Amino acid sequence: MSDVYAVSAAPHIKQNISVSSVMWQVVLALTPALLVGIFFFGIQSFLLTLYGVVAAIVTEALIQRLRKVPVTISDGSAVVTGILVAFNINSAAPWWLPVIGSVFAIAIGKQIFGGLGFNIFNPALLGRAFLVASWPTLMTAGWKSTTPVALFKSSINGLVNLPSNVPAVVTSATPLGVVKALRDTTQISSDMAETVMNNLTSMDTLQNLFWGNIGGVIGEVSAAALLLGAAYLAWKHIIEWRIPISYIATVFILTYIFGGINGLFSASIMLPFFHIFSGGLILGAFFMATDMVTSPVTKKGRIIFGMGCGILTVVIRLAGGYPEGVSYSILLMNITVPLIDRYTIPRIFGEVRK
Amino acid sequence: MGFKTFPGGVHPHDSKEYSKNKPVEILPLPIKVVIPLSQHIGALSKPIVKVGDEVLNGQKIAESSGFVSIPMHASISGKVTGIDKFNHPTGIISMAIEITGDEQDDRIELTDEINYLELPVDEMKNRISEAGICGMGGAGFPTHVKLSPAAEKPIDTIILNGVECEPYLTADYRIMMEQPDDIINGLKIFMKIINAKKGIIGIEANKPDAIKLMKNKLKKESDLEVIGLKLKYPQGAEKQLIYAATNRKVPNKGGLPMDVGVIVQNVGTAIAVYEAVRYKKPLIERVITVSGKIVRNPKNIKARIGTFFSDLLEFCDGTTEDIGKIISGGPMMGFAIPSLETPMTKGCSGLLLFNKKEGHKEDESVCLRCGRCVDVCPMDLVPSLIAHNVKHEDWILVEKFGVMDCMKCGSCSYVCPSHIKLIQWINIGKLKINELQKK
Numbered sequence: 014m015s016d017v018y019a020v021s022a023a024p025h026i027k028q029n030i031s032v033s034s035v036m037w038q039v040v041l042a043l044t045p046a047l048l049v050g051i052f053f054f055g056i057q058s059f060l061l062t063l064y065g066v067v068a069a070i071v072t073e074a075l076i077q078r079l080r081k082v083p084v085t086i087s088d089g090s091a092v093v094t095g096i097l098v099a100f101n102i103n104s105a106a107p108w109w110l111p112v113i114g115s116v117f118a119i120a121i122g123k124q125i126f127g128g129l130g131f132n133i134f135n136p137a138l139l140g141r142a143f144l145v146a147s148w149p150t151l152m153t154a155g156w157k158s159t160t161p162v163a164l165f166k167s168s169i170n171g172l173v174n175l176p177s178n179v180p181a182v183v184t185s186a187t188p189l190g191v192v193k194a195l196r197d198t199t200q201i202s203s204d205m206a207e208t209v210m211n212n213l214t215s216m217d218t219l220q221n222l223f224w225g226n227i228g229g230v231i232g233e234v235s236a237a238a239l240l241l242g243a244a245y246l247a248w249k250h251i252i253e254w255r256i257p258i259s260y261i262a263t264v265f266i267l268t269y270i271f272g273g274i275n276g277l278f279s280a281s282i283m284l285p286f287f288h289i290f291s292g293g294l295i296l297g298a299f300f301m302a303t304d305m306v307t308s309p310v311t312k313k314g315r316i317i318f319g320m321g322c323g324i325l326t327v328v329i330r331l332a333g334g335y336p337e338g339v340s341y342s343i344l345l346m347n348i349t350v351p352l353i354d355r356y357t358i359p360r361i362f363g364e365v366r367k
Numbered sequence: 368m369g370f371k372t373f374p375g376g377v378h379p380h381d382s383k384e385y386s387k388n389k390p391v392e393i394l395p396l397p398i399k400v401v402i403p404l405s406q407h408i409g410a411l412s413k414p415i416v417k418v419g420d421e422v423l424n425g426q427k428i429a430e431s432s433g434f435v436s437i438p439m440h441a442s443i444s445g446k447v448t449g450i451d452k453f454n455h456p457t458g459i460i461s462m463a464i465e466i467t468g469d470e471q472d473d474r475i476e477l478t479d480e481i482n483y484l485e486l487p488v489d490e491m492k493n494r495i496s497e498a499g500i501c502g503m504g505g506a507g508f509p510t511h512v513k514l515s516p517a518a519e520k521p522i523d524t525i526i527l528n529g530v531e532c533e534p535y536l537t538a539d540y541r542i543m544m545e546q547p548d549d550i551i552n553g554l555k556i557f558m559k560i561i562n563a564k565k566g567i568i569g570i571e572a573n574k575p576d577a578i579k580l581m582k583n584k585l586k587k588e589s590d591l592e593v594i595g596l597k598l599k600y601p602q603g604a605e606k607q608l609i610y611a612a613t614n615r616k617v618p619n620k621g622g623l624p625m626d627v628g629v630i631v632q633n634v635g636t637a638i639a640v641y642e643a644v645r646y647k648k649p650l651i652e653r654v655i656t657v658s659g660k661i662v663r664n665p666k667n668i669k670a671r672i673g674t675f676f677s678d679l680l681e682f683c684d685g686t687t688e689d690i691g692k693i694i695s696g697g698p699m700m701g702f703a704i705p706s707l708e709t710p711m712t713k714g715c716s717g718l719l720l721f722n723k724k725e726g727h728k729e730d731e732s733v734c735l736r737c738g739r740c741v742d743v744c745p746m747d748l749v750p751s752l753i754a755h756n757v758k759h760e761d762w763i764l765v766e767k768f769g770v771m772d773c774m775k776c777g778s779c780s781y782v783c784p785s786h787i788k789l790i791q792w793i794n795i796g797k798l799k800i801n802e803l804q805k806k
Contacts, residue, residue, distance in 0.1 A: 018693050020458060020703040021728075022791040024777030025694050025721065026379055026534065030784045032732055130733035130785075253742065305737035310751060312741065354752075361769045362746045363606065363619040 036089030042242030049235035054104030058231040062099040065111035069095030072119040097137030100232020114140040188291040193336035214283035222290035233293040243299035255315035257298040263323025297339035307347045314357035321346045372597035373607040375745040377778045382534040385665040400673030403463040406712040407501035409435035425475035437499045442651040442671035444473040454709040456695035458702045483645040498643035504633035507714040516625040525557045529570040529634040530603030533697025536717045538654040541667045543577040553637025566591045572598045601776040659720040661686040677707040691723035699777045729786040740779035750779035754792035770796040
């Protein structure tokens with residue numbers, strides 16, 4: 014009788030990929046944005062991120078021990094959540110803010126549903142929503158820049174020199190905060206509003222938005238750094254184009270149509286770019302809406318999901334109570350994922366059209 | 368030159384470097400062969416010899432037991448020494464005829480019909496069916512059945528499959544390089560039998576010299592064409608090949624190539640058909656690739672049907688490391704088998720040896736819903752959803768989501784970051800649905 018060898022089902026070769034390699038590559042892709050955050054907001058951004066990550070890992074390990082399931086903190090998924098929670102916090106926040114955010118994200122956002130793969134909402138966004146609801150002032154006020162060198166001429170700061178009837182709040186807020194302030198206030202003449210809008214959509218502002226020389230939370234400031242990371246993930250086939258592109262395209266089209274202050278189609282073509290590069294849209298579209306667990310698996314479903322996120326984001330930004338709507342729009346679309354998947358099962362290759 | 372392709376698919380490393388430049392070598396006469404009675408899709412062949420009978424090389428030893436069945440022939444001369452259960456290269460145990468050779472290799476008499484293309488179509492088909500030919504690409508559908516399409520389904524195109532998209536395998540590549548005229552003659556016989564207007568040879572982009580050689584050969588033939596196909600797995604799957612070459616989609620739910628006017632044959636089958644029609648030669652040998660990182664001397668070998676894998680490996684000077692896994696066929700769709708004491712059949716295109724580290728053994732982790740399986744599925748299924756419902760034994764949904772349309776190419780399992788054995792689950796689903804449909 015000759016040797017008997019182990020058998021298994023085909024295929025017998027396998028792409029070199031695993032859950033942890035996916036997650037650690039996402040961590041790698043988020044690093045440029047963190048570096049830019051440290052550059053503009055100081056070492057405090059790094060520490061806050063570290064607190065968030067450690068809290069996420071500890072929470073995950075503790076709960077998995079309690080649940081008597083294998084502890085999987087080395088797969089990197091808790092690290093990603095921790096980073097994303099901290100990325101949604103501004104650099105002046107106290108140390109416990111990212112900690113509480115991460116604990117909530119992992120415990121309530123993820124483990125309570127059964128852990129990775131079973132959560133309904135993006136855990137990091139749920140953590141952020143919890144923090145915004147609990148400590149709104151800490152989460153939305155106190156943007157500051159500690160840029161050691163004035164790399165770019167900031168046209169947002171240039172707003173300070175506007176006539177005194179522009180409310181002071183406008184000058185200290187994020188770019189999207191300025192847009193909301195313009196919408197909410199009646200103290201500004203329409204001429205003045207137009208000047209501010211023109212200022213916001215100037216090439217100078219857009220450049221600052223793109224590179225990150227603006228007020229904002231740690232992770233969202235530099236579109237360039239985020240896009241660099243996103244390009245890496247796309248190159249590695251870890252994120253797929255359908256969600257981010259449909260999301261951003263929807264925002265582009267809708268802000269162009271509805272974004273102007275003088276009615277439909279009154280916006281300049283620069284305004285959509287302003288909306289894309291400001292706030293958390295790039296971070297949300299490439300790193301949060303694309304969260305595998307909480308987005309549709311079908312190709313058509315991903316496009317519907319991205320468009321839904323885009324519509325909700327624009328509605329919140331242009332008509333809602335918050336200046337920024339990326340995180341709520343993604344959370345709201347997360348709920349629709351099972352429904353979207355159910356109604357977008359693809360037509361099988363060769364299936365006869367009915 | 369623009370290469371054609373299909374949507375979906377994966378890009379495993381083609382690993383053909385081990386054997387692609389090795390010309391076909393002929394294996395010395397084996398001492399013993401075992402001819403399984405099931406080497407094809409359809410009914411088992413019926414033995415017509417008994418233990419103790421003397422047989423000649425090429426003598427019929429089992430006859431077909433219906434229309435969808437084929438006869439088997441002795442591949443060496445000698446004595447029948449057993450009709451019993453033996454290992455089978457698909458990993459099962461099945462009935463087979465054992466022949467112990469007399470080292471004479473006495474053959475049955477062959478003919479040589481120089482004007483073979485003038486033979487009546489029925490005679491051609493008869494010779495093919497008598498030669499025991501089935502598809503040599505792996506699935507093993509009896510060739511004479513494929514060549515008898517329903518009258519209401521006219522066939523205008525014959526496609527020869529020279530894609531060989533499975534990594535490691537180079538047998539089809541070698542025969543295209545070494546026997547191009549026989550392949551083209553086989554294609555002409557197919558076209559004559561079917562009365563098809565067009566013949567296509569599909570070859571993948573990683574075999575540029577085969578594409579060039581065939582193109583040169585077909586320069587003066589206006590009805591024959593070589594189509595270059597993009598390097599992508601499973602480019603050689605029948606439906607995907609037809610789509611890439613003709614832009615036609617074979618209907619799902621059991622649709623056949625003939626529904627879109629096409630018949631696909633493997634290039635190896637074309638040679639067998641040519642030899643059967645011209646010389647009345649039965650299918651008693653084929654070219655098989657023996658490869659793998661640990662094979663000391665990977666080769667393309669022409670060997671008798673029924674030769675043991677152990678003989679093939681010995682001819683390649685064994686392995687440099689301990690064997691971890693034996694695979695009959697390619698690494699994507701082939702079968703892991705428990706023993707080298709297994710005979711090769713008409714559908715065996717490769718024998719691969721992996722060491723103890725190769726081949727994945729990771730445990731399944733939970734589905735991340737990443738959708739990579741959806742992105743690569745060439746049949747546009749949602750593999751994760753089918754596997755999920757198989758696990759929950761919801762057979763209605765399993766069927767609804769198209770489990771029967773899966774061709775088990777393995778692309779989904781290949782890309783899954785959670786190492787979920789999607790094909791294994793899907794296969795369970797297929798078996799269960801088959802069982803339920805029989806009731």
